[in-house]
Amino acid sequence: MRLTPEQTQQFDRDGYVFLPGCFTPEEAALLRREADVVYSSDREEVWREKDGSTPRTAFAAHHYNEGFRRLGAHPRLIEPVEQVLDGKLYMHQYKVNAKAAFDGDVWQWHQDFGTWHRDDGMPEPRAMNIAVFLDDVTEFNGPLMFIPGSHRDGVFEAGHDLQSTSYPLWTLDKAKITELAERGGIVAPKGPAGSVIMFHGCLVHASSPNISPWGRTIVYLSLCEISNHITKFQRADWIAHRDFTPIEALDDDCLMDLVNSQRAAAAE
Ligand code: SIN
Numbered sequence: 001m002r003l004t005p006e007q008t009q010q011f012d013r014d015g016y017v018f019l020p021g022c023f024t025p026e027e028a029a030l031l032r033r034e035a036d037v038v039y040s041s042d043r044e045e046v047w048r049e050k051d052g053s054t055p056r057t058a059f060a061a062h063h064y065n066e067g068f069r070r071l072g073a074h075p076r077l078i079e080p081v082e083q084v085l086d087g088k089l090y091m092h093q094y095k096v097n098a099k100a101a102f103d104g105d106v107w108q109w110h111q112d113f114g115t116w117h118r119d120d121g122m123p124e125p126r127a128m129n130i131a132v133f134l135d136d137v138t139e140f141n142g143p144l145m146f147i148p149g150s151h152r153d154g155v156f157e158a159g160h161d162l163q164s165t166s167y168p169l170w171t172l173d174k175a176k177i178t179e180l181a182e183r184g185g186i187v188a189p190k191g192p193a194g195s196v197i198m199f200h201g202c203l204v205h206a207s208s209p210n211i212s213p214w215g216r217t218i219v220y221l222s223l224c225e226i227s228n229h230i231t232k233f234q235r236a237d238w239i240a241h242r243d244f245t246p247i248e249a250l251d252d253d254c255l256m257d258l259v260n261s262q263r264a265a266a267a268e
């Protein structure tokens with residue numbers, strides 16, 4: 001799959017492109033079931049909210065779950081990112097974020113490349129985030145918010161927030177967010193499970209707590225062009241990966257193959 005010239009123009013201008021219906025309802029439902037399997041496991045990679053029990057994010061699920069392994073090499077994600085970054089890719093980070101019903105907490109305003117650069121020594125913002133919706137994302141369940149165009153000015157000054165949530169993050173201050181939002185506005189792409197957003201590593205984004213009764217699971221792949229690999233190894237290797245082997249895309253039906261083999265196993 002390749003992005004059209006209009007989509008690449010939109011990406012350059014706004015810092016993101018929204019692809020509703022990139023995955024079918026069946027493919028999304030498979031991964032939604034697998035997310036629950038992952039969250040119910042007792043692994044250090046599964047990070048909880050401050051209450052100590054609600055899942056917040058599961059790191060590196062492509063290493064210990066077959067469905068997420070296949071998603072991490074899916075041609076509908078790998079090919080357009082190879083196109084935009086003009087090279088082969090490795091997986092810098094992989095997260096399955098829960099934003100659980102009622103208890104899913106805030107993600108403060110930040111730029112991902114700010115953290116990758118400061119904490120992991122990633123040289124340039126030649127890395128892309130992909131969000132894959134596993135639930136319907138609505139105005140009620142904490143959609144991802146972006147400031148369009150905020151990717152064009154590089155990395156902003158940030159403070160290391162160790163207090164607000166269970167996850168440390170380099171966050172932007174209120175004055176900078178006000179200035180950027182008055183210039184670019186704020187958008188929150190919403191759509192059915194299976195929708196995808198590709199967004200630039202410098203795009204400023206956040207999400208509110210989820211006080212609705214509907215969970216909002218989103219998988220994030222952070223794909224980096226291989227020559228731009230990280231140079232500092234201070235975070236756990238399941239948070240910032242150190243395997244820079246180029247990803248070879250699988251076949252387009254790799255997720256449906258798994259759905260069919262799970263069905264066959266259940267019928268036995
Ligand atoms: C993130 O920015 O890494 C996560 C944001 C979210 O899931 O709301």
Ligand code: MN
Pocket residue numbers: 110111112205
């Ligand atoms: Mn982020």
